[in-house]
Amino acid sequence: MANPIWIMTSAFDQLNLDQTVEKALEIGSQGLDLCVFRKDGTRDDFVATHLDYEIFGPEDAKQLLEKFNGAKLRLSIGAFDNLIGGDPAERIKNQNHLLRLIRMAYLLGGDENDVKVGTFVGYNHEFGNQEGGFEKNLLEYQRIFGPIIRYSNSLGVTVLYENCPMEGWRSSGHFGTFNNLTGVLAARKIMYELVPEVNHGEIYDPSHDIWQHTDPVEVIKNTDMNRLKRIHVKSTRNNPDPFWGNMYPMQEVRAEWAKKAGIPSSTNPWDRHHYEATLPGFGLGDSMDWRAFVNILKERNFSGPFEIENEAFLSKQTGNMGAIVQGCKAAVQNLAPLLYELGENGWQYPESAYKPLSEMNRADIPLMTMERLS
Numbered sequence: 001m002a003n004p005i006w007i008m009t010s011a012f013d014q015l016n017l018d019q020t021v022e023k024a025l026e027i028g029s030q031g032l033d034l035c036v037f038r039k040d041g042t043r044d045d046f047v048a049t050h051l052d053y054e055i056f057g058p059e060d061a062k063q064l065l066e067k068f069n070g071a072k073l074r075l076s077i078g079a080f081d082n083l084i085g086g087d088p089a090e091r092i093k094n095q096n097h098l099l100r101l102i103r104m105a106y107l108l109g110g111d112e113n114d115v116k117v118g119t120f121v122g123y124n125h126e127f128g129n130q131e132g133g134f135e136k137n138l139l140e141y142q143r144i145f146g147p148i149i150r151y152s153n154s155l156g157v158t159v160l161y162e163n164c165p166m167e168g169w170r171s172s173g174h175f176g177t178f179n180n181l182t183g184v185l186a187a188r189k190i191m192y193e194l195v196p197e198v199n200h201g202e203i204y205d206p207s208h209d210i211w212q213h214t215d216p217v218e219v220i221k222n223t224d225m226n227r228l229k230r231i232h233v234k235s236t237r238n239n240p241d242p243f244w245g246n247m248y249p250m251q252e253v254r255a256e257w258a259k260k261a262g263i264p265s266s267t268n269p270w271d272r273h274h275y276e277a278t279l280p281g282f283g284l285g286d287s288m289d290w291r292a293f294v295n296i297l298k299e300r301n302f303s304g305p306f307e308i309e310n311e312a313f314l315s316k317q318t319g320n321m322g323a324i325v326q327g328c329k330a331a332v333q334n335l336a337p338l339l340y341e342l343g344e345n346g347w348q349y350p351e352s353a354y355k356p357l358s359e360m361n362r363a364d365i366p367l368m369t370m371e372r373l374s
Contacts, residue, residue, distance in 0.1 A: 002032035002353045003297075003333050004074070008232070009160045011324055013048035020050060020070050027328045028182050030349055031074035033118065033307050034228070036104070036259055038097050041081060042090055045168075046311055051077065056063045056143075057295065058364050061107035070108065071135035074305075075108070077101055078118025080162060082169070084140045084181070085124030092370060094122075095144065099368045102152045109360045110157040111199070116229055117201055118160050121145065121181040121191075124168070128178075131144070135234070137181050144193040147373045153199040154317070155365075160229055161188065162203040165212075168270035172252035177272055183208065185219055192227065205232035210288050211275040213238075213246065219288075232306045233331055235278040235286035249273055257366045258338045276313050281334025283314040294338040304334060 007029045012020040017034075024032055035048040052065070070074055079101060081094040083344050101117045105360035108115040127136035131150035143234050165183030170182075175181050188202060204223070206216035220228075243263045244250045250264065258265035278286045308331045310316040315327025341348075 002341075002350050003231075003303065004308040004349060004353070005335060005339070006031035006033055006076075006305040007328060008035065009036045009050050009310040010034045010048045011308075011316050011328065012047045012050075013046075014321065015326065021039070021067070021073065023325060023328075024073060024371070025071060027325060028349075029073075029153060029328070030069075030354065031076075031305055031307075033076045033078060033305075035079065036077050036101060037079045037178045038093065039079070040077075041094075041349070042087075042353065043081060043222055046316070049061045051104070053097075053104065056104050056107070058107055058362060060360060061104070065108060065359055067112075069359075072354055072356075074114065074355075074357060076114070076116045076118065076160075077108075078116075078160070078162075080118065080120045080124030082166075082179070082210070084122045084137065084144050085120065085126070085128075085179075091122075093372045095148070098148060098159075099370070100153070100372070102137050102148075102155060102157050103365060103367060105157045105190065106365065107362050108157040109156060109358055109362075110221055112156065113357045113360070116158045116160050118162060118230075120164070120166065120274060120332070122166075123179045125174075128176075132315075134187075138187065138190055138194060141181055141191060142252050142297045144192075146195050147202075147370075148229075149195050149197050149200050151373060153197050157199065158229065159200045161191075161200070162205045162232070163205055164190070164208050167249065167273055168268070169293070170269060172250075172266035172269050172272060175249075177249045177269075178274060182325070185222060189224075192224070198226070201227035201229050203230040203232055203307070204228055205234055206235040206288060206293055207232070207234040207277070207286075207299065210286075211238055212234040213275050217292050220300060223300075225272075225300050228302060229304050231302070231304065231306045233306050233335065234286055235280050235290075237278050238274065238275045238287040239274040239286050242276040244274075246274055250340045277311045277317070279308070279310060279312040279315055279331045282312060282330035290334070291338060306339070308332070 167177035169179035
């Protein structure tokens, strides 16, 4: 068993698809998780749109499969927004966009080609602010995602939830920073009870649990491995804070109070937890034992891709393409001895493990919408 290393294409929002494929080959990866965010979406952080979802049809799917087979790469697709909360109009657009991506994945072969669809669930704070708000969010998830997952199941497509709490999705004036239901394993466990279909699961990113002071090894020990399909490669360096502690988010207070007291105060929604995004093997060390993490995944027979999600302060956040590519290359080289056997050319993904995508030539199907689905 040799896990491939893929790249999530949010790191290459400056490039088109062909240029991104070239970078993937230069870096030495075996696949791409193609970001296909709404062009009119509300997010402006680590987003990209590498497929023209508005006109995507069977011929586009055929050409895309040929392109990736020509490059000996595999693929998935995804977009990550709030589907159960936030502005009601945007919420519906996000739900319909997920349905659009499910259709695209079907045309690309779906589970037959291991083309999964990545998404967030999001969080509804109108419910969350009430007593029993977490349970109400789970019920809202069931109401919205139950029909979506059953539709996806009918097409042979699996939907995957990423576990980022999206801690910066609300202004610093709010006390809490939990903005995505799938941010804790307990919620994910309940979700599969509420929507029992087998065609939904997880993209697990250990960095989010690290800054929550949770050991990713223990998370994997308690994860249903039939649900785990992807691992995000992203690190976190925790920075202890003597003023606010590391259990609750830093709060926003009046600037004059903070200055007079000599304490830090939140100045933007993303600075509230004391950590720095890193990539394993690039620049700063991190607060995670990658060897122990990979070992537990091997023990539990995880066979899916490790996807580099480059949001690192010293790499993606520089805006410098050279540094972005460097960070990805470093992550590949850092993981190689943990994932692969030693050969004549060192630790490398074995060419014999590559399997081309099947050419599907599927007939077109109409776009589904939440209005039609319900």
